[in-house]
Amino acid sequence: MSAVIGTEREQACRLQALVTGAPSRVVAFDAGRPVTRALFERHVRAVAAALPSAGYAVNLCEDRYRFIVALCAAALRGQVTLLPPSRAPAVVDTVRADHPDSICIGDIPLDPAPPGFWRLPDELAELDGAPLEIDADATLLIGFTSGSTGQPKPNLKTLASFVTSTMQNLAAMDDLFARDDVTPLVATVPPQHMYGMETSVMLPLLGDVAVHGGRPFFPQDVARAVADCPRPPVLVTTPVHLRALVQAHGDDPSFAMPPIAAIVSATAPLPQDLAQAAEAAFGCEVREMFGSTETCILARRRTAHDDAWTTLPGVTLAPQPDGTLVDAPHLATPVALADLVELLPDGRFRLRGRNADLLEIAGKRASLGDLTRKLLSVPGVLDGVVVQLDADAHGVCRIAALAVAPTLKSDDILRALRQQMDPVFLPRRLRCIASLPRNETGKLPRATVLALLHS
Template sequence: MSSLPLLPPAPAGHVLALHAGRAISQDEFLAQVLALAAALPAGRPLLNLCNDRYHFALGLFAAIAHGNLSLLPNSTAPENIAALHAAHPDLLCLSDQQEPPFGLPTLRITAPEIATATPAMPQIPPEQVVACVFTSGSTGQPQPHIKTFGRLFACAQAEARRIWATTGGPCAVLGTVPFQHMYGLESTVLLPIFGGGILCGERPFFPADVASALADLPAPRFLVTTPFHLRNLLDAEIALPPLAALLSATAPLATELATRAEAQLGAPLLEIYGSTETGQIATRRTTAGPDWALFEGLSLEQEGDYTWADGAFLEQRQQLGDVLELLDESRFRLIGRHADMINIAGKRSSLAYLNHILCKLPGVRDAAFCLPDESEAGRLAAFVVAPGLSAAAINSALRPYLDPLFLPRPLVFLDSLPRNATGKIPAAELQALIEQHLKPQESRRSAPGLSSPPRGAQHDR
């Protein structure tokens, strides 16, 4: 294939997005994209820091049309932005804020003019490099990964075929997740644009805002979220408009939480499996069982302890970071992340599994196991948000589920855990908690720093 259209064919008048209370057709979106593209300098990498999902999409597609690389950091911590600027001295920031972020040279994206012309559709080489995305940092330093237009296009259409089969057709898509992150980029920006749905500009966080944003969307509605955000939404017990389905990723979803969500919201809940390296490659309906179904055209192969994915939209064979049990050519079960597997006195478990058991205990609002000392004689510890509970009560409740070797000693009670916008705890934040609460004063004074990530971070998706 020599080229692909920037946007897939759509019926006349197709509504591509809803923004600031107004429906925007695909033709109008394209005209705005090309107007912005004409203002971009040739060759400069772009740092897309727009807070509004629609403005972000305008910047992303304008960059693709003009041939600029979009840098999409997982975090806007000053040290991350400084590292990007050092690596790309000619960096230009795209922003919809009044002040230039971090003092960078900035092109401000404002509310676009209403466009009436129907421009010609740009044709994009599938091998064109369009984005550099970064891992979340939950297992160490964020790592960059290059994405081509053809790969993103094919992956989004594969997701659309799988998701729309559950919902009965394209939906209006609302996300609580950041769109610079791979999961949010694929499922809240590329899925509606490349899959014939409707992009929603808002990114609500609080449950009442989620309910309000959903109410403003036409049916069928599709909610993209995380286990952390989902639990908060259900606990708020706020009535939501009817949903066609929900999607969850970034951390393992407990069956109990999925069952509760489907009962409370009256819609099927799907999980998506993937990584920054591969993009999304499989789904499952959590309440239907533990098996994952690969997207069509993909294959998995095991070599020793590692699994490799290949085929379909993957540009090359890719090693996965998880331990999988292959069931047949298209199905597998997720055992745990290689970085999460622990061995204490010859007994093995997964930190993700231990977190799941701890978080499902009544009264536990949030929790994270860690292994401060990675030697086989090391003891597990855990940070817990559980007002009104004691360490003795929690360990007593854990004993029916866990081998005594895996009971956390100590348990450290906190008011909250330092989760980022995708619901993960970055490795550096977890290490800081370990240094503050678990290391003796002597070790703290002589600590070598945070170069080695602690065991206990969640899925890097």
């Protein structure tokens, strides 16, 4: 009878390795030291053995290598990792309130520490044992949308879906990687973000990629991380970080970026002029990825030369009146996105904005994305955003804007905007501030923007 039960369990539980490749394959650089798959597995087993019992684990690790170790250790213990859209205490508390049986895992002291906080040791222990395998179809993690267009929403991901999507991503970036060798990867995007998860966590776990353990933020930090790598790495970043790197290259005589194999960008639209400037500054291709927390990466383009997107293998798009229906091999069911697309005869597509971004006032149409681009084109405006406010007491949804422009006043910016946009779309409220409250991936939570506009 026990043999029959064991067979039934094996059929119900489809095991999948958390990390692949030869035991000697380098999967990461921890404080500059190469970490092989064999050593990584020993670290994971030791952390898994020490973790407190729980159903869920909020992974707050700052160090990327320790984040990956904690993710795999939690999975080995059957704990679902929670990835809040922000590591702000209030946001973490909200996610934990919806998942009461949860702990928090971190790698640095937190003050105040959240309830159920468990800190990784500074020196990771090692433990031999069985291969790292889990149920491929069980929930590995729950990622939450950023909240840039409303309330964050949970999205469940399995290891099986990541295996499929990672194979797509490896194919989409194959010509950026080294031939017959492991490719180093440096990332500025946090691993808690789905784009960071796909590129800086799943690629080193499942492909011939070795990730740098740090999460550099400022240009000099990025340059040091690139210099740590044994050969030119792929840099995974965002438009906000890329703009800072390009500015440092042009304005800071002390800044020197070591050679980079390629640059990958996502999380927000990448302006073509910025992509061109980055390719000229760093002598490599800039490849932009398009995706979402709900769908993962689904298309790519070389933005410096083209505005059309190429879908990843197996991805199909079906335009809808209010968005686009996305189907892909790694999705259990098709996913509806708010993005509007135009399918091209050659199989590629162009983005036409989001349904929620489209404005119609006095019979005239515009998009918030295009209005924001016009704001950013005003000389002296370093950063900015145009939004539509919630309806007032009379049901009117007015246009407003935030701008970072140290040398300008609101009237100066409005005067310039009158030359570029129809008067009905001019911001009725335009506030100049020192900096925009962007999150770690450069996005602007709508609630935070509205609070600034109303303050």
